[in-house]
Amino acid sequence: MTELSTRHGLGRILVFVYGVFALSATARALVQLATQASTAPVAYTLSLFSGIVYIVATWALATERRRVALVTICVELTGVLVIGTLSHPDDLDRASVWSDYGNGYGFVPLVLPLLGLWWLWRIGRSTRPTD
Amino acid sequence: MTSLQIALTALAVVVALWLVVLIARDRQPDDWVYGSLALLELGLVVQLVIGLVRLGGEHEGVNVAAYVGYLVGSLVILPAGFVWSVGERTRAGTGVLLVAVAVIPVLFLRIHQLWSV
Numbered sequence: 001m002t003e004l005s006t007r008h009g010l011g012r013i014l015v016f017v018y019g020v021f022a023l024s025a026t027a028r029a030l031v032q033l034a035t036q037a038s039t040a041p042v043a044y045t046l047s048l049f050s051g052i053v054y055i056v057a058t059w060a061l062a063t064e065r066r067r068v069a070l071v072t073i074c075v076e077l078t079g080v081l082v083i084g085t086l087s088h089p090d091d092l093d094r095a096s097v098w099s100d101y102g103n104g105y106g107f108v109p110l111v112l113p114l115l116g117l118w119w120l121w122r123i124g125r126s127t128r129p130t131d
Numbered sequence: 132m133t134s135l136q137i138a139l140t141a142l143a144v145v146v147a148l149w150l151v152v153l154i155a156r157d158r159q160p161d162d163w164v165y166g167s168l169a170l171l172e173l174g175l176v177v178q179l180v181i182g183l184v185r186l187g188g189e190h191e192g193v194n195v196a197a198y199v200g201y202l203v204g205s206l207v208i209l210p211a212g213f214v215w216s217v218g219e220r221t222r223a224g225t226g227v228l229l230v231a232v233a234v235i236p237v238l239f240l241r242i243h244q245l246w247s248v
Contacts, residue, residue: 012223016215016230020208027204031196106237 004123006061006069014119017112018058024105025097026051032095043095050079050096057116070120077113084110135181136239139174142167143235150229154222164228165213171235172209178202182242192248201245205238 007015029048037044053076060069084101102109132140146167153160182202186195212231216224 008219009221009223010226012215012219012221013226013230016212016227019211019215020230020234023204023207027200028197031194031200035194035196 004126006064006066006120006123011061011119011123014116015058015061017108018054018061018116021097021105021109021112022051022054022058025054028097040095046083046098047096050076050083050098053079061116066120066124069116073113073116073120077117080109080113132239132243133178133181135174135178136243139171139178140236140239142171142174143232146171147229147232150225150232154225154229157222159220160216160225160228168209168213168228168232171232172206175205175209175235178242179206185246190246194245194248198242198245201238201242205235205242208234208238 005011025047029044029051032044032047053072057069057072057076060066060072080098080102083096083098087095087099097105097109101107146164149164150160153164179202182198186193186198208231212227216227216231218224
């Protein structure tokens with residue numbers, strides 16, 4: 001039996017999904033900044049920020065750093081809600097994965113932080129944090 | 132989509148369904164699964180080569196950086212999923228493979244969109 005931890009069981013799948021988003025959000029931002037940085041520097045920097053948030057969340061969940069994971073996922077949820085509200089649904093060149101609440105990514109960016117928080121809450125109830 | 136993408140999507144769907152069966156029956160992936168994943172990865176390498184050759188021809192309006200980014204980035208998903216999956220030989224580990232396989236057709240759609248502007 002594996003003990004309940006951030007990276008076992010459902011957490012195993014969660015870490016991988018976070019990893020996929022870390023890769024896609026960061027790669028997307030780097031392409032934007034490398035090829036058209038002057039078009040919308042603020043939006044593309046925000047795009048890079050979302051990528052970094054996913055990288056930190058992936059790392060924290062994969063290495064059992066629950067406090068870091070909690071803070072990062074809260075930032076992620078705030079990000080997708082704020083950017084989702086401020087961005088326009090009809091904006092064809094969506095600037096980040098959080099634009100329009102992650103509509104361009106099947107709304108996974110909106111569901112993922114909720115899943116992450118639920119998972120941290122669930123394992124937190126049954127085991128004592130290690131850090 | 133190209134015929135290669137359609138064929139690989141069909142393979143990905145079959146593998147995904149088989150992984151669902153394995154998860155439901157609490158069985159570990161067999162050689163058939165790993166062989167299919169290797170075949171999918173090989174197909175992605177072929178897609179990268181074809182994609183780069185296509186860029187040698189007419190590609191007015193195509194976002195080249197994003198297009199190449201997707202072609203190269205798609206190669207990472209399956210190996211990463213495999214490594215992360217074998218670290219935990221449970222239903223969840225098999226679930227990681229399911230997510231990895233499910234991502235591939237989505238990438239095809241994006242690559243197709245990027246090419247047909």
